Amino acid sequence: MSRRIVPEAISREPWHVLVPLLALNTFGSVVLYSAAGGHLQPWALLHELHFAVFLMMAFVISRFPRDFFKQVAFPVFGTLVVLLILVEVLGKVSGGSQRWLNLGFMQLQPSELMKPGIVLALAKFYDGLPPALTKSWRAFLPAGALVGVPALLVMAQPDLGTGLAITFGAAVVIFLAGLPLAWFIGIGAAVAVAVPVAFNLLLKPYQQARVAIFLDPESDPLGKGYHITQSKIAIGSGGFWGKGFGNGSQSHLEYLPEAHTDFAFATMAEEWGILGGLFVLAVFLWVLRWGMGVSRRAPDRFSSLLAAGMTFTIFFYMAINMMMVMGLAPVVGIPLPWISHGGSSMMTNMICIGTIMAVDRWSKHGRSLG
Amino acid sequence: MFGKPQHTSSGTLSNSFDRRSVLIGGLQTGLGVLLAARLGWIGLVQNAKYETLAESNRVNLTLVPPRRGAILDRNNTQLASNRIEFRIDIIPERLVDSDATVAELARLLAFTPVQLQDLEDKLDKAHGYQPIEVTSGLDPEQYDKVLVRLPDMPGVIAQQGFTRWYPTGPSVGHLIGYVGPASAKDYEAEHNPLLVTPGFKIGKDGLEKQFEQDLRGVPGAQRVEVTASGRFVRDLEKRDDVPGKPIKLTIDAALQDFAARRIGLESAAVVVIDCITGAILAVVSMPSFDPNTFAGGISRLQWKMLNEDDHIPLLNKALRGLYPPGSTMKPMASLALQSHGVEPDERINCPGGYQLGNRFFRCDAVHGAMDMRSAIEHSCNTYFWSMAHRVGYDAIAPVAKLLGLGQQFELPGSSQRYGTVPDAAWKMRRYKQEWSAADSLNASIGQGYVSVSPLQLAVMTARIASGRNLIPSLIFGQEKLAGPALPFTPEQFAVAHDGMFRVVNGSGTGVGSKLDLPGIQMAGKTGTAQVRALTARGTVGAWKTRDHALFVCYAPTDAPRYAMSVVVEHGTFGARAAAPIARDVMTFLFEPEKAMATLAALEQGWGGTPSERVAAKYSSYVNQYGTTAPKVSDDDTVDKAIGRAANTEAPTDKSAATSWPEEPSPAPEAAPSPEPSASPAPSAMPQ
Incomplete structure (x- = not known):
């Protein structure tokens, strides 16, 4: 609470995670520097700047007390829903999706x-739910509504990738909240049935095409399967050691689409090889392990759900993006945290980091206060 | 343990969270391992495959059209060469927005509506990857303008390359042919990627077509790094092309060009043959097309211009034009008569014609007493009619063939037509009619059914001049051996030589074209061939109805070196239209400067060299017709039109002919003539 021991406050920060994260982000900047043909502009410098700004933001977030998080959880969520609707309306007015x-x-x-908003809202919801009701419908239906409204709004934008990210993030929080396993199995089965239906009814043709091409990329190597094919060529041709910094022909000669955003991992792997890929994976697993550890050590239900949900949000980004660039998932527009260029995703991921740091602080404070 | 199993407390929830978070953590680790494995699979196991794919992405192999072999004359002067120039091509298949690209190119290159239309025509006819020449011979400034806009114009290729260049243009059009982009048919016949390489040209006609494989060479290859959109990044590796083999002709380039230019505004053919080897030194047909302007494809206006010209520029008159030889046959006939026992000194009186039965065949003049030499000198038909009637026409036809008339010669390039030396069997076969005595008379003076090409006339003259059975040849170093000896004695040849000498240097029909060279004299024979049976002489009236003018000659007379035939279509008298050309061309062989001075003066009156005149005519067509000309039909039609063009023979109505007018006597002032010259003298004798 007090500010009397500033040095200790600094030493308490989770540097064992923040330093690897800084290294990962700097590695991202190096990749973006190469992708820009050996220039800091327009991506590398900004990438590093984003990190610095949002790291500050994460520190600020980590200082907020638990009660503050609880208090703002629903208002923040409500505001975001309103903003989503606003985006939808403005998009309609201006014509086209926005x-x-x-x-x-x-x-x-x-x-x-x-x-992160849905994670916060669900953590708050389950925190307030009496444990006895956990196995009743009252534990699920309100949560379903909390997830469903924003998820459908986002998918309607249409942004399948983000829609799925929200849904999966929420699903993990619900799962960790202790709802009966049978429900998840049931929902899983229902989804298995519903997916083909949704595929035909809900997805836009370009989204359907992406899924179809994911299932058989070689069917249209110069058309819609181009992204996946070129990405695999970039990663595969890099080999173990990579082609060397600045030598990636796939990215420099523009064969690789979205070389600085969604396919930045392929850009990296072409020049740094499997070695670079393992480094990226290792940092992610290190950060995720820390996040899950924080959630297990968390002093209460709200904190642990919050930390686990935030960790999973980061994981979802990473997993989908890396599966996509390696041809294990369809092309959905999800960037790779700290590697891909883009302010919005950087902000989201740093909010997650900041929140996990906050939970980390609460558990330490909790213990120290005994 | 208190409470029922289904009772849920915060404690059980916490346990459940721990278990489930381990599951989630395990899931995350598992996926991490999966991703690492996938990374290894792509990057290690399949590394070779993807390396190849990345390399084939990055590297673009392009063929570099080989430099075409030069076509050289006997002195290694280039008749056809290559010159470096900047060019723009389009590959229609790669165009994204055809209309916009064409419009942008037209703007950058400042195309006129005619040029734009030509480009659109070519696009219409294009197939797939067959490249289309937009323009060539660009100046660097225009080239740069296009170059900077290339990234926005996929399908457009700008490059520096070699283009076929014919320094003397129209002069060699018929001799050499021309090159052009390979057609779809060419590609079907020979599936060679070189054929669809921008800038590559294939021989379309003449020698260019016949020697295509020799001239072509081996393409170079260039490996370049390109971006996904095809933009050039850098050269990686280059293999030089192997230029095609040169072809050396017996042609004398300077002579060929001089003869072509000397023809001027006439429609004519000139063939010059070396009297020692039989090598062809010049084979000219004018007017012609400029093969340089055909290289990028033939435009509407060019086609219209060539087809509307009544001088038939597409016809190679030297090899494919057929004309009655007229009196140029007389030296040949003198050999035939001698070998059948006619004494050269025997005299025949020419009363101005010849009575055959109840018909009277008119001679040109009342020549009086004629022996064989003077009959050649004055071109007296009466003498040859009487003698032919005596020995029979059957004695003459074989000699005509022996000396080359009606014969085919193996020459590369343009196909020949070999005409007719008629006889009884031929007439029966062709017209189902008996050979008549009148036919004999007509044929014996080179009229009627007789038709020969200028090449044959030149061969005939060379054989008479040299006394040897020379075979014409066109490839240098491959001169053909003379055929079996000709069955005439030197004395018999001497009579023909004397007669021809006197035509030019005595008081004959060609004295106006005597060589003005010290110590060098020319022997020759004029000829005038009727185009139609006319009641009046074909010297006036519409151009198309006028007589053909012919002249055959050789020089020097004491040791024949060069033999020549000149045929001027509708040129009226041989002495007026053909002989002066022969004189100047012959002069050029001995004193080029003197001949060039004569030519320079003449060309001032004609409106420049043939290339300049063709260019001027084209621009007048542009002004007159603009974009209204009809489309050029497909390549085949063009090939046929050029390769197979024929002059329309207008055979005279032989059976009804009662009179075969011949050469007028020379102008009275030309030489003191022992014979009365009562014929209507031509209005002007060329000097």
Whole structure:
């Protein structure tokens, strides 16, 4: 609570995670520097700047007390839902799909913020739910509504990737909240049935095409399967040691699409090989392990659900993106945290980190206060 | 343990959280391992495959069209060469927005509507990857303008390359042919990627077509790094092309060009043959097309211009034009008569014609007493009619063939037509009619059914001049051995030589074209061939109805070196239209400067060299017709039109002919003539 021991406050920060994260982000900047043809502009410098700014933001977030999180959980969630609706309305007015609001100083993408937002709201919801009701419908239906509204709004944008990220993040919080396993198995079965239906009814043709091409990329190597094919060529041709910094022909000669955003991992792997890929994976697993550890050590239900949900949100980003670039998942527009260029996703992931840091502080304070 | 199993407390929830978070953690680790394994699979196991794919992405192999072999004359002067130039091509298949790209190119290159239309025509006819020449011979400034816009115009290729260049343009059009982009048919015949390489040209006609495989060479290859959109990044590796083999002709380039230019505005053919080897030194047909302007494809206006010209520029008159030889046959006939016992000194009186039965065949003049030499000198038909009637036409036809008339010669390039030396069997076969005495008379003076090509006339002259059975040849170093000796004695040849000498240097029909060279004299024979049976002489009236003018000659007379035939279509008298050309071309062989001075003066009056005149005519067509000309039909039609063009023979109505007018006597002032010259003298004798 007090500020009397500043050095100790600094030493208490989880540097064993923040330093690898800084290294990962700097590695991302190096990749973006190469992708820009050996220039800091337009991506590398900004990438590092984003990290610095949002790391500050994470520190600030980590200082907020638990009660504050609980208090703002629903208002924040409500605001984000309103913003999502606003985006939808503005999009309709301007014609075409729109995912962001121009705030003047930055472009705010409410769907990005909804990823930590839904975790926060669900943690608050289950914190307030009497344990005895956990196995009743009252534990599930309100939560379902909390997830369903934003998830459907985002998918309607249409942004399948973010929609799924929100849904999966929420599902993990619900799962960890202790709802009966049978329900998940049942829902899983229902989804298995519903997916083909949804595929035909809900997905836009371009989304359907992405899924179809994921299942058979070689069917259209120069058309819609181009992304996956070129990404695999980039990663595969890099080999173990990579082609060397600045030597990636796939990215430099523009064969690799979205080389600085969604396919930045392929750009990296082409030049740094499997070695670079293992480094990225290792940092992610280190960060995720820390996040799950924090959630297990958390002093209460709210904190542990919050930390686990935030960890999983980061994981979901990483998993889907890396599966996509390696041809294990369809092409969904999800960037790789700390490697891909992009302010919105950086902000989301640093909110997650900041929140996990906050939970970490609460558990330490809790213990020290005994 | 208190409470029922189904009772849920915060404690059980906490346990459940611990178990489930371990599961989630395990899931995350498991996926991490899966991703690492996948990374290893792609990057290690399949590394070779993806390396190949990345390399084939990055590297673009392009063929570099080989430099085409030069076509050289006997002195190694280039008749056809290559020159470096900047060019723009389009590959229609790669165009994204065809209309926009064409419009942008037209703007950058400042195309006129005619040029734009030509480009659109070519696009219409294009198939797939067959490249289309937009323009060539660009100046660097225009080239740069296009170059900077290339990234926005996929399908457009700008490059520096070699283009076929014919320094003397129209002069060699018929001799060499031309090159052009390979057609779809060419590609079907020979599935060679080189054929669809921008800038590559294939021989379309003449020698260019016949020697295609020799001239072509081996393409170079260039490996370049390209971006996904095809933009050039850098050269990686280059293999030089192997230029095609040169072809050396017996042609004398300077002579060929001089003869072509000397023809001027006439429609004519000139063939010059070396009297020692039989090598062809010049084979000219004018007017012609400029093969340089065909290289990028033939445009509407060019096609219209060539087809509308009544001088038939597409016809190679030297090899495919057929004309009655007229009196140029007389030296040949003198050999035939001698070998059948006619004494050269025997005299026949020419009363101005010849009575055959109840018909009277008119001679050109009342020549009086004629022996064989003077009959050649004055071109007296009466003498040859009487003698032919005596020995029979059957004695003459074989000699005509022996000396080359009606014969085919193996020459590369353009196909020949070999005409007719008629006889009884031929007439029966062709017209189902008996050979008549009148036919004999007509044929014996080179009229009627007789038709020969200028090449044959030149061969005939060379054989008479040299006394040897020379075979014409066109490839240098491959001169053909003379055929079996000709069955005439030197004395018999001397009579023909004397007669021809006197035509030019005595008081004959060609004295106006005597060589003005010290110590060098020319022998020759004029000829005038009727185009139609006319009641009046074909010297006036519509151009198409005028007589053909012919002249055959050789020089020097004491040791024949060069033999020549000149045929001027509708040129009226041989002495007026053909002989002066022969004189100047012959002069060029001995004193080029003197001949060039004569030519320079003439060309001033004609409006420049043939290339300049063709260019001027084209621009007048552009002004007159603009984009209204009809489309050029497909390549085949063009090939046929050029390779197979024929002059329309207008055989005279032989049976009804009662009179075969011949050469007028020379102008009275030309030489003191022992014979009365009562014929209507031509209005002007060329000097």
